Amino acid sequence: MTFWSEHHLLEAGGDAEVLLSKVARITTWSTECRFVWRGHPDHEWTLHSALFERVKRHDGMDPDEQRLRQVEYDVAFQALHRGIGGGPETPELQRFAILQHHGTATRLLDVTTDPMIALWFACEDEERKGKPGVLFAIEVSKAVNLDWSDKRSMTEVVDQLEEDQLAVYWPQAIDARIQVQRGAFVFGKVPKDPSTRSATSVPLRLPAWTPAQRREVFGDRGRGRPVVPTILAIRIPVHTKRRLLNILEKSYGYTGETIYPDIDGFSRSNNRTASLRHLAKPMP
Secondary structure, eight states, X not given: OHHHHHTTOEEOOOSHHHHHHHHHHHHTSOTTOOEEEXXXXXXXXXXXXXXXXXXXXXXXXXXOHXXXXXXXXXXXXXXXXXXXXXOTTSOHHHHHHHHHHTTOOOSOEEEEXXXXXXXXXXXXXXXXXXXXXXXXXXEOTTSEEEETTOOOOHHHHHHTSOTTOOEEEEXXXXXXXXXXXXXXXXXXXXXXXXXXXXXXXXXXXXXXXXHXXXXXXXXXXXXXXXXXXXXXXXXXOHHHHHHHHHHHHHHHOOOHHHXXXXXXXXXXXXXXXXXXXXXXXXXX
């Protein structure tokens, strides 16, 4: 989390009640702001798309925009000619969203409009329950909004974005999972700055942001128009995860079965590493 700390974007979480109050402060920060959210169960994870990570693993280095496009074009070409993710008439953005939904590595980064959903993802991973998590709040009021009616290719869309501008893709609720998870996707040009690129594959607008300004978000509001960075991060302590999961289940009904209301979700909730706490007691 060095990058986020150095830019004063990382806030300590505290216990469950304190952390939830900080989430509320972000959501009520300014009527001009709109946030989407992403939760990581391990605070050491970077904010990279799956395609960025795939290329990095192959090349042994962070890809730039040109390199990412090379691989992205090949993935799109293969999917189109194999009829995967839709027919010939399916817009490329829609195809990428469908492929991402089914596990293909794309430049799209999954987010949700519901911070409680993102918190659940940050806390539920049994294999990483001993790791602090992190909750990202991404401000998208100035982002370019796209939907399934957009017929442009990914290259055309990205070319029309500014270097530090986000795009948000709002998918149709093609299945119960997208509907329940209130899912969307963010993307943009790969950052040119190497230090930023090492932390995230999406562009960020980072104003001259200070610890005092960050404290204003979570404390007493000062006078004047608030300065808004593209992103804030809240660290989730290890001891807070279980408590948050209990709150999310009792207050919101969020469990593995409700977040993934399909056969993939059932299997995910009952795989070899899944907790048994949601099952009935053993038969006598």
